[in-house]
Amino acid sequence: MNLRDVLEQRISSAIQAAGGEDAPAMVAPSAKPQFGDYQANGCMAAAKRMETNPRQFAETVLDKLDISDIAQKVEIAGPGFINIFLRDEWLCGRLGDIAADEKLGVAAKAQPQTVVVDYSSPNLAKEMHVGHLRSTIIGDALARVLEFLGNKVIRQNHVGDWGTQFGMLLTHLDEVGQSGESLADLEDFYRDSKKRFDEDEDFADTARQAVVKLQAGDEHCRENWRRFLDISLAHCQEVYDLLGVQLTAADVRGESAYNDDLPRVVADLDTATLLAESQGARGVFLDEFKNKDDERAFIIVEKSGGGYLYATTDLAAIRYRTGELGATRILYVTDSRQGQHFAQVFLIAQKAGFASPEISLEHVPFGMMLGDDGKPFKTRTGGTVKLMDLLAQARAEAEELVRRKTPGLDDDHYAAVAKAVGIGALKYADLAQNRTSDYVFAWDKMLSLEGNTAPYMQYAYARIRSIFRKAAEAGEPAADSQEAGIVITAPAERNLAVKLLQFAETIDAVAATTMPNILCGYLFELAGAFMSFYEACPVLKSHGQTRSSRLALCDLTARVIQKALELLGIETLEQM
Ligand code: ARG
Numbered sequence: 001m002n003l004r005d006v007l008e009q010r011i012s013s014a015i016q017a018a019g020g021e022d023a024p025a026m027v028a029p030s031a032k033p034q035f036g037d038y039q040a041n042g043c044m045a046a047a048k049r050m051e052t053n054p055r056q057f058a059e060t061v062l063d064k065l066d067i068s069d070i071a072q073k074v075e076i077a078g079p080g081f082i083n084i085f086l087r088d089e090w091l092c093g094r095l096g097d098i099a100a101d102e103k104l105g106v107a108a109k110a111q112p113q114t115v116v117v118d119y120s121s122p123n124l125a126k127e128m129h130v131g132h133l134r135s136t137i138i139g140d141a142l143a144r145v146l147e148f149l150g151n152k153v154i155r156q157n158h159v160g161d162w163g164t165q166f167g168m169l170l171t172h173l174d175e176v177g178q179s180g181e182s183l184a185d186l187e188d189f190y191r192d193s194k195k196r197f198d199e200d201e202d203f204a205d206t207a208r209q210a211v212v213k214l215q216a217g218d219e220h221c222r223e224n225w226r227r228f229l230d231i232s233l234a235h236c237q238e239v240y241d242l243l244g245v246q247l248t249a250a251d252v253r254g255e256s257a258y259n260d261d262l263p264r265v266v267a268d269l270d271t272a273t274l275l276a277e278s279q280g281a282r283g284v285f286l287d288e289f290k291n292k293d294d295e296r297a298f299i300i301v302e303k304s305g306g307g308y309l310y311a312t313t314d315l316a317a318i319r320y321r322t323g324e325l326g327a328t329r330i331l332y333v334t335d336s337r338q339g340q341h342f343a344q345v346f347l348i349a350q351k352a353g354f355a356s357p358e359i360s361l362e363h364v365p366f367g368m369m370l371g372d373d374g375k376p377f378k379t380r381t382g383g384t385v386k387l388m389d390l391l392a393q394a395r396a397e398a399e400e401l402v403r404r405k406t407p408g409l410d411d412d413h414y415a416a417v418a419k420a421v422g423i424g425a426l427k428y429a430d431l432a433q434n435r436t437s438d439y440v441f442a443w444d445k446m447l448s449l450e451g452n453t454a455p456y457m458q459y460a461y462a463r464i465r466s467i468f469r470k471a472a473e474a475g476e477p478a479a480d481s482q483e484a485g486i487v488i489t490a491p492a493e494r495n496l497a498v499k500l501l502q503f504a505e506t507i508d509a510v511a512a513t514t515m516p517n518i519l520c521g522y523l524f525e526l527a528g529a530f531m532s533f534y535e536a537c538p539v540l541k542s543h544g545q546t547r548s549s550r551l552a553l554c555d556l557t558a559r560v561i562q563k564a565l566e567l568l569g570i571e572t573l574e575q576m
Contacts, residue, residue, distance in 0.1 A: 002504035003505055004029075004505040011025035015042060015046050018064050020050065023049065025082075026045070027039070027084075029498075030083065035077060036083035036084045037085060038083075038086075043082060047080060054079050055076060055079065059076065062076065067084070069087075072086070073085040092487060094501055095486045104503055104559060106503065114154065115151050115330070116153075116331070117154070117156065117333065118331065119139020120157050120159075121159055121334070126187055127185075127235060129385060129386050130390060134335070134366045134369065135333045136239075136247075137430055138366060138435055140245045141516040141569055142510075144566070145507060145510050149511055151511075154327065157236075157252045157254075159233070160254070166210070168196070168203075168207040168210075172193035173224055233252060244427075255313045262308040272351065299348060332363050333366070342363040346361040365436060367438035368438045369439065370440045370441065377441050394422035398425060399414055399415070399417075399422070402417045402421060416573070420570075420572070421576075424454035424455070424571060425455055428446070428520065433517055452520060452521070456527065458572055460561060461558055461561045462575055464554050478548065485545075486552050487549045489546060499529040526557065527561070539554060
């Protein structure tokens, strides 16, 4: 159990024993040291419900509270807060436990879930562009965190490989011949096809027929479509590998995979008496949603004259994920504009029994990346920014920074550091935002060595590692944190100790809220606590037990930083 939960449990039982039924203790880290390490504010709500004086109620709770093994002091503050001051010896004991634990105190879930994380999921008509970045890295971080907690995570790359755009791409491919080169730049290829489609009626007709032929299983169309997908997916894989994102070819299950199941989805909606007809189209009326004219919404699943939609495919996918994959929780990481789509699809799936009520269907929305003009992020000439180009620039910007900061190293070193720092900075800048808001993309901010950035965290890590190199060079190697006992002698040590113990509750919070920025915020506080400790407490110059304890704190800090960055999908370097 994480530290916060331990306190929550103790105080909740005391509230209950004091007659507060099962009111939660609502424990959180204190905002200021004078309020202790943690503060509980659940007494107020419980007292209000019982119509009694909150301070008096808090007194009764303290009488019932059994916590002297953990806390050296508990006191009532303000209108009925309970401030908890933890015992140093207890903190040291727990630190010893997490130091000896490979997972740094993060306990596996008592009831692991099977979680499907649907992320990245680009439409394969074009090259990956900035619009795909957020889903790809937020989804990847969430998948890693959920997996670390012992859940079975199934990554699903729900690529758009079946839309009407393939008609025009296939027709253009036929026109320009089968030369491999024509597909080298998917972006150009898409643009040329689109131009032909918009300008030439005959081309457009042929393109429309090509879609029908493709979906009917025509050999030639299928073959070229497959070729197109292979190239497109290989391009995606290149981006994933460069980004250090864990998606592989095995995670791809595109829209086309559900094609044969779509008539069955419609039939099953019919059996569930949900299906209706409106202007020739078939779909589901939802009283819970309104359309533009303030009438109940009609969600089309089959167009008049045939043809299925994005929503139909998602309904089929839900059934596959709950049925075949056994998912009990499904996350959809897409931008917030798809919020209504998912709300409607989830509701229909529940009504139709495609997902039972215990299964958690969650849209994980995010805002936009903006340029410094506050408008959607574009190239200087106003075009879409290709991810490949963005990643190349990230490395170039980072290389310049590192060459400036540490001159005189060899080129291989710079290349490795530039990759870790550049890609790390790009990812961290995104993950550190509250994902629901838009954010302004700025190289200088994300590469800054001060502030809540990847380079700052990577430097903190490398700096700790250098302490150990120095110790080894001086012939006084240090025992690592798994062996040495930790003692608290100074306030800065204590502060760092508490932060280290909060790693587990942070990870639990990220998994519960699907908010990676919580982990970044924690890392920033941890690094700050370390810096204060390092300024206030000599490490290599201290002696005996103090020295080994401080070295153990250093080592544990480095391990937590490294693990946290790894969960965010960011590399660390031993030396920068
Ligand atoms: N391909 C879609 C797009 O680019 C995202 C798919 C998200 N996943 C899903 N199951 N609908 O907007």
